[in-house]
Amino acid sequence: MHIAAVGRALPENYCDQKTLIGAFKKHWEKRHYNVDRLESLHQNVLVGGRHLALPLEEYQRLDSFTASNDAFIRCAVELGARAIADGLAAARLEPRDIDHIFFVTSTGIATPSIDALLANRLSLRSDMKRTPIFGLGCLAGAAGIARAADYLRAYPDQVAVLVSVELCSLTLQREDLSIPNIIASGLFGDGAAAAVLVGEKRAHRGPTVVASRSVFYPRTEEVMGWNVTGEGFRVVLSADVPRVVRQHVRQDVEQFLADQGLSLEHISSYVCHPGGPKVLEALEEALELPEDALALTWESLKSVGNLSSASVLLVLGDTLERHRPAAGSHGLMLAMGPGFCSELVLLRW
Secondary structure (H helix, E strand, C coil): CEEEEEEEECCCEEEEHHHHHHHHHHHHHHHCCCHHHHHHHHHHCCCCEEEECCCHHHHHHCCCHHHHHHHHHHHHHHHHHHHHHHHHHHHCCCHHHCCEEEEEECCCCCCCCHHHHHHHHHCCCCCCEEEEEECCHHHHHHHHHHHHHHHHHHCCCCEEEEEEEEEHHHHCCCCCCCHHHHHHHHHECEEEEEEEEECCCCCCCCCEEEEEEEEECCCCCCCEEEEEECCEEEEEECCCHHHHHHHHHHHHHHHHHHCCCCCHHHEEEEEECCCCHHHHHHHHHHHCCCCCCCHHHHHHHHHHCECCHHHHHHHHHHHHHHCCCCCCCEEEEEEEECCCEEEEEEEEC
């Protein structure tokens, strides 16, 4: 199982962080919120700007969960189609080559699911299989790679595409003045990515998915997720995430690698989800990483923010295109998300 390419699609509406802070201050100062504290929280996430599903002025019109979710469906189909087209072009494949499409998101709901709408939009084959996955949050990019690779082990002559569309701005609760919501409003952005994977019997150029491991941490469901309310998705974001990273990740990674006959010394590259500055610092500390090991992850966080499940795929794409590791070397893909869980994917370049 090999990763042939990663496509991407970012909304045309880009706002720098200063502009977004100004818009939030204008809205929340009406509620007597401490706007200086808001600015400090937004600056501390180290995000320079973000792409938005809609033009900034249109968000005031989203007066219900229905309106926000309708916007999600419309924009998700557009961005998902662009991401798939970009990935297929890079892999030198056509839409008719897709045998199985995996679709992941945590920022909107649809039945038929978005992958079905994409099948119509792109005229995919009628015998193409679909697996929509909802609710894994930031974990889903790495988990989706693992599940697509699992499928291709059984069907080594086929092509699987993992599509992630996350439109975090459409989930924002504008009347929620909790610290988690304020932080989320400064951290999360919008975008889509599509990883194209091919089985062993297909010609390939990309890294091999050697193995994967899912790790579930019992009784940690309050660390991250959504509270689903009449107004939509209300963010659950605990300050315990960096602590969980420090407590668990090192031993999880070491055990996973040991089961593959490897150790941390064998890992020459890291593809990590940009969960936020404190999470990345905890990862660097726990794994004792070199200073530049997560350079592409930090760069992604600064340039577009945290795109939930799409982010780790963007970092994977940057690694493929700009800093491809030496042939034969090993890499580790890592993400964490609601559950609370880790997903580890071992790559061989």
